Amino acid sequence: MKNKMTHENSTAELRSSTVNNSRTKLALKQLVKTYDNGHQAVRNISLDIEDGEFIVLVGPSGCGKSSILRSVAGLETITSGEIELAGRRIDTLNPAARNIAMVFQNYALYPHMTVYQNLAYGLKNRGVPKDVIAQKIKDVAQILRLEEYLERKPAKLSGGQRQRVAMGRAIVREPELFLFDEPLSNLDAALRTHMRLEIKKLQRQLGVTSIYVTHDQVEAMTLADRIVVLNQGQIEQVGTPMSLYRDPQTQFVAGFIGSPAMNFLPGQINNGQLLMHGLAVDMENDALPDVTDFTVGIRPEHLLPGELPGCLHIPVDIEVVEPLGAQKLLHCHFNGVSVVVVIQDGEFYPEEKAVFSVPHEQVYFFDQQGNRVHSTRSQTQKIA
16 A cells, blocks of 8 residues: 555645646647658748647658658757747747657667666756656656666667657656657557556646657557648648547548548439439439538448438448458459458358448548548538
């Protein structure tokens, strides 16, 4: 019981100390980053991040997420724009003066130093007294369960333990902002899942504003208070994980958020009838969009077995059945276009024909520019 109380007290003290020093709000104002070769990695991005938020920047390789993170940290010089932290402009300061801690993908630990020495290194360089350093490391080691590893060197640690040391080195500095640059990408799948939970719990304990970069939308969905979806150096959409899942405003966001990815089928309206990849399918007129040529988006988990009323009906040929325990993935063809279906119940077999139904309100439409368009019915509902 004594050990438990000590752990809880040290956690509370560290959290209080950190939060009291972190009344922060990060503001990116018309941020532009152009490299010497002419590549514009970040294009006029503006974003406000509130105190204590866990923000995840997500997008494919080359979308600008790491450039934004490195610009905030001071590892990249911005081309134009401003970065403010807690109301003070920091883009003109050197990295050490920004009071920001960064956790890297490759851990960036000193191999010749013990865990204790790695944790103490930054504090020692700042002239922090030895007894203060010792107490801070004790507190952090308890939070991250590193007490028994303090005298080991990084080579004697697992990947997960090294990542905890890297996070501990950031925490002892009591920064105003945490930056995470794809910290879990070197770990195996099971350890990634575990470390996601550890990072989320830790961020909630400390209450420090955090920005996390990943290309993995599952990480983004499970960690973020808000997600920033990036594409070609620009923001596609910002929102909570579920708002992006339920209400994507572009085809890019719809395809990037959600696993398995949304199905997309070319569609058009001809004489008031919906044609999908040239095949006429049944859908009520007031559920159709008010454009002629478009893309139909259907999430795999929204496809229900059978011809149900008030739904879009999709006849398919099943090619492969992929059992995943509680659910199955059906890899199908609809008039020559690949369609993935997620089902919880029912028996389906390869080379079998089947019909699946999607409720009208779960059918998404995107115009030729990739922007979301709504049906006449949904527009009427919004007005009402």
